[in-house]
Amino acid sequence: MKASYLEQTGGPEVFKYGDLPDPKAGPGEIVVDIVAATVNGADWKVRRGEYAALKFPYVLGRDFSGTVSALGEGVTDFKVGDAVFAVLPPGQEGTYAEKIAIKAAVVAKKPDSLSHVNAAALALTGLTAVNSVEDTLKLKPGETILIQGGAGGVASFAIQVAKHIGAKVITTTSAANIDYVKSLGADQVIDYAKEDFTKIGQVCDAVFETVGGDTATKSYSVLKPGGRAAFIASGAKPPESPRADVQALRPPVPRTRAAMERIALLFGAGAVRAPEIKLYKLSEAAEAHRVSEGRHFRGKLVFQVK
Numbered sequence: 001m002k003a004s005y006l007e008q009t010g011g012p013e014v015f016k017y018g019d020l021p022d023p024k025a026g027p028g029e030i031v032v033d034i035v036a037a038t039v040n041g042a043d044w045k046v047r048r049g050e051y052a053a054l055k056f057p058y059v060l061g062r063d064f065s066g067t068v069s070a071l072g073e074g075v076t077d078f079k080v081g082d083a084v085f086a087v088l089p090p091g092q093e094g095t096y097a098e099k100i101a102i103k104a105a106v107v108a109k110k111p112d113s114l115s116h117v118n119a120a121a122l123a124l125t126g127l128t129a130v131n132s133v134e135d136t137l138k139l140k141p142g143e144t145i146l147i148q149g150g151a152g153g154v155a156s157f158a159i160q161v162a163k164h165i166g167a168k169v170i171t172t173t174s175a176a177n178i179d180y181v182k183s184l185g186a187d188q189v190i191d192y193a194k195e196d197f198t199k200i201g202q203v204c205d206a207v208f209e210t211v212g213g214d215t216a217t218k219s220y221s222v223l224k225p226g227g228r229a230a231f232i233a234s235g236a237k238p239p240e241s242p243r244a245d246v247q248a249l250r251p252p253v254p255r256t257r258a259a260m261e262r263i264a265l266l267f268g269a270g271a272v273r274a275p276e277i278k279l280y281k282l283s284e285a286a287e288a289h290r291v292s293e294g295r296h297f298r299g300k301l302v303f304q305v306k
Contacts, residue, residue: 003097004285005057009049012286012293020057023094023101025072030104032084034066036120037095039280039301040153041233044293046093060285061095063087063123065116066305075104083110085119087127089255096285098305108260114267118274121300122157125275126263128253129157132208132230133165136251141166143205146197146222148215150186151177151298154232155210156275159184162208164271170204172197172211177298180276198222209233220246275299 150171212233276299
């Protein structure tokens with residue numbers, strides 16, 4: 001199979017493109033011919049060597065959509081040719097390739113109404129947003145939430161989920177993306193280059209923080225007493241809170257078939273739409289990473305594998 005892979009850590013230029021062995025389906029696994037896969041923020045951090053040591057050759061990538069091409073022993077809930085999408089279990093990567101072997105239990109069937117490109121674009125972003133907003137923050141109708149970095153893939157999905165729940169949504173973004181986040185349903189938009197979001201005061205029941213750095217720490221200041229904040233860009237633990245009267249949470253983001261089915265249900269109901277997408281060939285991984293690492297794009301970067 002063709003793949004974009006690493007033989008060392010470093011900058012985007014370390015990507016190689018070529019042939020690697022086809023995966024085989026073990027017990028309880030399926031092999032999927034990947035049609036679309038995405039670039040996620042963690043990918044370039046792994047490429048730079050910021051996480052655990054890698055065993056080379058190493059293929060990045062955590063979510064995909066495609067068609068089942070082989071079944072492992074004991075798999076009865078899929079057949080060859082089924083269209084599916086999923087997020088790989090923690091500790092597994094490998095979607096910057098034409099094929100992937102994955103546990104069948106975490107894979108969901110892709111609805112016909114959802115294209116492979118859109119399914120891939122919604123997989124990890126949707127999983128993270130739903131787990132953060134619905135399961136971790138337990139956002140309720142009538143509450144107010146601040147979503148940091150609203151034009152990003154996860155945050156843009158989160159805006160729509162929060163509006164579907166019935167919350168008031170405040171979000172931060174650049175001037176170029178104000179109309180975009182408003183189109184997603186944001187009630188109040190803060191241009192972070194011109195306005196200090198902390199000036200809104202303690203008006204939020206919840207914060208969903210996707211940016212990291214100083215933005216994360218400052219986010220505590222907008223919470224009402226008893227409020228809660230969920231952080232996904234500050235490592236394995238949330239930044240230390242300067243306030244004892246609010247909750248600091250790190251969403252666990254478990255990989256389950258039910259979560260994928262929840263994403264498909266939200267899409268099918270019109271509660272969420274696919275993000276803006278920029279397509280790349282699998283051989284263009286270096287350029288896709290340069291864009292992702294720059295952090296000034298909106299929506300999702302997607303490999304059109306087939």
